[in-house]
Amino acid sequence: MDPDLSVAIRSEGDRTVVAVSGEIDVYTAPKLREHLIDLVSGGHYQLVVDLEGVDFLDSTGLGVLVGGLKRVRAHDGSLHLVCSQDRILKIFRITGLTKVFPIHASVTEALSADA
Template sequence: MELNVSTSSQGGHAVVTATGELDLYTAPRLQTALAGLLRDQVDRIVVDLSGVEFCDSTGMNVLLAAMKRLKEQGGTLELAAPRPAVKRILQVTGLDTVFSVTDAVPAAMDAG
């Protein structure tokens, strides 16, 4: 399965929408998109996971690394609308307490 990643940003905020499976083979796509936003000095990134059906440790590591770098720059990274399977991974690994997780993509960010 493929992973499609699209980005929309306005001001210092960005929404990264991932659709498909986030794993060892597809994680670099997400990593590239996030790295681009970090270079652009975006201060808030919302990763829309509503279309992600599967996420392995590689995918989680990409998200963690991006969150860490963004925090160092004074910004925040949020995970939005993870599906039950992804939510479960977050809970089992304890990452649900590390990431800011919301059930929906913020409406103000939706029109991008």
């Protein structure tokens, strides 16, 4: 167990909520990547990644999220993000990835969105 990053996975109907907390950086991002790969390998293609507990996200983390999105898309799935923190949203804005990911202010909102 890595104290810098923790990942909790639960099912909500046909969706899988991946709640991430801690810091997603060059050191911890591979762990998140493994979780996303495992989920897709296990047939979970409708993902909601909850970033509300994340207090740091860098470009390596963005790469992992993009990789996850590509994996679920290959199975006609979806990857929605939950994030209302401006410090985290900023890197999505700078990189233009706000156009690539559906980003919601809460898990409830993400779950009620079209997959």
